[in-house]
Amino acid sequence: xxxxxxxxxxxxxxxxxxxxxxxxxxxxxxxxxxxxxxxxxxxxxxxxxxxxxxxxxxxxxxxxxxxxxxxxxxxxxxxxxxxxxxxxxxxxxxxxxxxxxxxxxxxxxxxxxxxxxxxxxxxxxxxxxxxxxxxxxxxxxxxxxxxxxxxxxxxxxxxxxxxxxxxxxxxxxxxxxxxxxxxxxxxxxxxx
Amino acid sequence: xxxxxxxxxxxxxxxxxxxxxxxxxxxxxxxxxxxxxxxxxxxxxxxxxxxxxxxxxxxxxxxxxxxxxxxxxxxxxxxxxxxxxxxxxxxxxxxxxxxxxxxxxxxxxxxxxxxxxxxxxxxxxxxxxxxxxxxxxxxxxxxxxxxxxxxxxxxxxxxxxxxxxxxxxxxxxxxxxxxxxxxxxxxxxxxxxxxxxxxxxxxxxxxxxxxxxxxxxxxxxxxxxxxxxxxxxxxxxxxxxxxxxxxxxxxxxxxxxxxxxxxxxxxxxxxxxxxxxxxxxxxxxxxxxxxxxxxxxxxxxxxxxxxxxxxxxxxxxxxxxxxxxxxxxxxxxxxxxxxxxxxxxxxxxxxxxxxxxxxxxxxxxxxxxxxxxxxxxxxxxxxxxxxxxxxxxxxxxxxxxxxxxxxxxxxxxxxxxxxxxxxxxxxxxxxxxxxxxxxxxxxxxxxxxxxxxxxxxxxxxxxxxxxxxxxxxxxxxxxxxxxxxxxxxxxxxxxxxxxxxxxxxxxxxxxxxxxxxxxxxxxxxxxxxxxxxxxxxxxxxxxxxxxxxxxxxxxxxxxxxxxxxxxxxxxxxxxxxxxxxxxxxxxxxxxxxxxxxxxxxxxxxxxxxxxxxxxxxxxxxxxxxxxxxxxxxxxxxxxxxxxxxxxxxxxxxxxxxxxxxxxxxxxxxx
Numbered sequence: 001x002x003x004x005x006x007x008x009x010x011x012x013x014x015x016x017x018x019x020x021x022x023x024x025x026x027x028x029x030x031x032x033x034x035x036x037x038x039x040x041x042x043x044x045x046x047x048x049x050x051x052x053x054x055x056x057x058x059x060x061x062x063x064x065x066x067x068x069x070x071x072x073x074x075x076x077x078x079x080x081x082x083x084x085x086x087x088x089x090x091x092x093x094x095x096x097x098x099x100x101x102x103x104x105x106x107x108x109x110x111x112x113x114x115x116x117x118x119x120x121x122x123x124x125x126x127x128x129x130x131x132x133x134x135x136x137x138x139x140x141x142x143x144x145x146x147x148x149x150x151x152x153x154x155x156x157x158x159x160x161x162x163x164x165x166x167x168x169x170x171x172x173x174x175x176x177x178x179x180x181x182x183x184x185x186x187x188x189x190x191x192x
Numbered sequence: 193x194x195x196x197x198x199x200x201x202x203x204x205x206x207x208x209x210x211x212x213x214x215x216x217x218x219x220x221x222x223x224x225x226x227x228x229x230x231x232x233x234x235x236x237x238x239x240x241x242x243x244x245x246x247x248x249x250x251x252x253x254x255x256x257x258x259x260x261x262x263x264x265x266x267x268x269x270x271x272x273x274x275x276x277x278x279x280x281x282x283x284x285x286x287x288x289x290x291x292x293x294x295x296x297x298x299x300x301x302x303x304x305x306x307x308x309x310x311x312x313x314x315x316x317x318x319x320x321x322x323x324x325x326x327x328x329x330x331x332x333x334x335x336x337x338x339x340x341x342x343x344x345x346x347x348x349x350x351x352x353x354x355x356x357x358x359x360x361x362x363x364x365x366x367x368x369x370x371x372x373x374x375x376x377x378x379x380x381x382x383x384x385x386x387x388x389x390x391x392x393x394x395x396x397x398x399x400x401x402x403x404x405x406x407x408x409x410x411x412x413x414x415x416x417x418x419x420x421x422x423x424x425x426x427x428x429x430x431x432x433x434x435x436x437x438x439x440x441x442x443x444x445x446x447x448x449x450x451x452x453x454x455x456x457x458x459x460x461x462x463x464x465x466x467x468x469x470x471x472x473x474x475x476x477x478x479x480x481x482x483x484x485x486x487x488x489x490x491x492x493x494x495x496x497x498x499x500x501x502x503x504x505x506x507x508x509x510x511x512x513x514x515x516x517x518x519x520x521x522x523x524x525x526x527x528x529x530x531x532x533x534x535x536x537x538x539x540x541x542x543x544x545x546x547x548x549x550x551x552x553x554x555x556x557x558x559x560x561x562x563x564x565x566x567x568x569x570x571x572x573x574x575x576x577x578x579x580x581x582x583x584x585x586x587x588x589x590x591x592x593x594x595x596x597x598x599x600x601x602x603x604x605x606x607x608x609x610x611x612x613x614x615x616x617x618x619x620x621x622x623x624x625x626x627x628x629x630x631x632x633x634x635x636x637x638x639x640x641x642x643x644x645x646x647x648x649x650x651x652x653x654x655x656x657x658x659x660x661x662x663x664x665x666x667x668x669x670x671x672x673x674x675x676x677x678x679x680x681x682x683x684x685x686x687x688x689x690x691x692x693x694x695x696x697x698x699x700x701x702x703x704x705x706x707x708x709x710x711x712x713x714x715x716x717x718x719x720x721x722x723x724x725x726x727x728x729x730x731x732x733x734x735x736x737x738x739x740x741x742x743x744x745x746x747x748x749x750x751x752x753x754x755x756x757x758x759x760x761x762x763x764x765x766x767x768x769x770x771x772x773x774x775x776x777x778x779x780x781x782x783x784x785x786x787x788x789x790x791x792x793x794x795x796x797x798x799x800x801x802x803x804x805x806x807x808x809x810x811x812x813x814x815x816x817x818x819x820x821x822x823x824x825x826x827x828x829x830x831x832x833x834x835x836x837x838x839x840x841x842x843x844x845x846x847x848x849x850x851x852x853x854x855x856x857x858x859x860x861x862x
Contacts, residue, residue, distance in 0.1 A: 021725070022789070026787065027817050027835055061721070111539065122673075135795040163754075176338060179337075185535040185571075
């Protein structure tokens with residue numbers, strides 16, 4: 001692993017680098033800082049993020065190409081906003097423990113709530129969301145939202161679905177009614 | 193529809209007008225000297241023409257790049273001439289995406305060597321979401337959740353680092369995070385103490401409401417970093433406050449719910465919904481960490497984090513209209529309901545960790561880490577509702593107590609400079625207890641023990657070949673949810689081959705299998721990503737990649753009632769996401785450069801419950817950018833970018849769109 005360069009060798013070698021590998025960066029006109037200044041601004045990295053990271057994590061790069069993704073390739077975020085590349089004692093080298101990394105920005109999703117969604121509180125955001133990218137809306141792990149809910153909500157391990165099969169309630173997205181699914185202070189069923 | 197070129201004339205005029213002062217400069221290489229600073233920078237302005245056919249909201253959701261004049265990029269860097277500035281040795285100002293693009297960022301930095309570093313950051317992201325659910329199959333409306341929004345999240349920070357001495361630094365940080373904008377959501381009009389009949393009404397009728405958001409978080413911290421004799425200590429102390437308020441109103445009056453396929457709901461109209469929901473949370477922030485060498489061979493590290501979230505919440509709501517008076521919905525009556533609820537929550541968090549690294553040999557290190565985290569949520573709420581003359585009051589109090597021990601033991605071997613092997617095991621014990629009014633809930637209270645062996649290897653036998661691989665297996669004694677696997681086995685291998693300096697290929701393969709035998713849950717992930725990069729010379733280079741990522745999961749689900757069969761129905765979810773990527777750069781002559789980069793995403797697979805047709809199916813999503821730019825001597829760079837994208841879903845075609853974009857940009861360095 002060799003991410004840093006202690007001298008301006010890379011800058012001198014390739015002063016007008018064009019990022020070919022990330023189509024979104026071209027689509028969104030990610031600012032291309034002059035190489036000398038870019039290099040100094042980014043902790044002496046040999047290449048800018050996320051190109052440097054994608055050099056080794058090709059499968060992650062592909063996830064960021066999916067329609068719904070965190071705006072890393074567009075330059076609105078960096079890999080190091082969430083990950084500590086030098087390592088941490090958290091899973092996936094996250095900067096903070098568990099879902100605290102997510103709620104650092106998505107502060108409104110963080111409790112405590114009077115009625116916590118147990119899966120969120122104990123297992124964290126990745127029980128339902130795929131953080132890098134997804135074909136699905138809202139970075140959900142499943143194409144249909146109800147399939148995500150129904151995977152857990154049947155005995156054993158969770159409350160059974162109290163609704164009828166093939167009814168309005170079970171044919172559509174559950175959060176039409178359970179709108180405060182991340183947690184609620186006023187309704188145990190996350191309706192209010 | 194063709195892009196109209198007439199506005200190009202006005203655009204070029206605007207660009208040239210803006211750039212005129214810059215064009216008058218004779219020498220772009222020589223820095224401008226102002227205020228004792230040698231200043232250099234560049235500015236890129238341009239005009240974008242956007243032409244969208246099909247469903248525009250989906251384009252706005254995925255891209256949001258609209259027509260108009262933009263400050264695409266601006267950078268300014270200053271370096272103090274020797275001894276001429278007492279306050280700063282250098283500064284920088286960078287900005288991008290100004291003028292209407294969905295992602296705007298700006299950063300200001302200043303520094304004085306051995307005295308201070310200042311960074312001021314700002315970025316904002318506009319989010320637009322509007323799922324077109326009016327065209328879903330099977331004649332069913334309201335299948336999606338109707339939560340649409342047009343919001344903006346703004347993140348700002350000020351970080352000042354003061355170098356008091358070579359060993360002592362002080363830091364001051366201010367962070368602010370806000371989210372504002374219009375939110376359209378749905379609400380079922382349930383309330384505390386409602387009857388079973390009302391429950392059938394509430395379940396059948398989610399109403400569309402307007403609920404503008406206003407959320408903000410502020411965080412102020414001060415820190416100290418001290419280094420002495422190979423030991424580093426960091427401490428940060430501060431305060432964080434979060435506030436949000438949502439005020440909801442019905443979208444129209446009288447209003448029918450989104451369940452328009454049920455004839456019963458036609459008479460159940462709501463006249464008015466007035467709803468105010470607010471929440472405040474504040475917490476002290478205390479974070480301590482250290483690293484140091486006890487002996488030359490033994491390194492220690494550790495830390496302690498403490499937060500204590502607490503605050504009130506309030507809900508005031510009233511609604512009136514017509515609702516059923518029996519569960520079948522054959523009789524209706526007018527109603528008027530008001531709700532007033534108050535809540536208080538507290539959550540102290542403690543996280544303590546301690547680790548050691550012992551370098552037994554030059555080629556052999558042992559790492560031992562332990563962490564204990566504990567949080568306790570203590571909450572109570574009071575509820576009050578009035579329906580006509582019926583008043584209902586009540587309260588609740590509950591607690592979550594979660595303590596997690598994590599221990600890691602790892603050995604690292606580096607027998608040669610080209611080989612690194614890590615092997616270790618993680619043990620996790622988590623005690624989760626939920627108390628409802630002081631009584632433990634056996635469904636939500638569990639002790640979970642997990643054993644997690646891990647091994648990884650990095651091997652570079654020559655400059656031509658690099659191999660990285662890891663394998664791990666988690667075994668949970670108890671699963672907390674139905675999709676928490678009992679066993680999860682996976683591995684990854686990355687091979688990079690660089691036969692010549694100018695060309696390399698890399699392949700990443702990932703395999704992961706999870707099972708929970710108790711519920712017959714299985715999931716399998718297979719992923720492979722291949723990339724090839726070729727740089728013939730400074731004028732010709734290219735990149736190509738292909739990845740295939742598949743997920744298959746199966747499970748069984750049961751419903752309590754409804755048309756038979758309603759037990760042990762199979763859920764199957766299968767996604768295969770394929771991504772093709774390509775990029776080419778050509779510089780045929782000295783000042784001319786041509787670039788092309790594009791992605792093609794193809795997603796197939798279905799999610800379905802046995803006996804029901806899938807709602808979503810294959811999707812294609814190509815997007816590409818072709819650009820040409822030419823560097824005019826002493827004048828700057830003119831760039832033309834042509835972009836094309838399509839979004840095509842086969843089962844839900846109402847979301848489909850195609851878009852053409854043309855951007856004319858001018859970059860001038862100074």
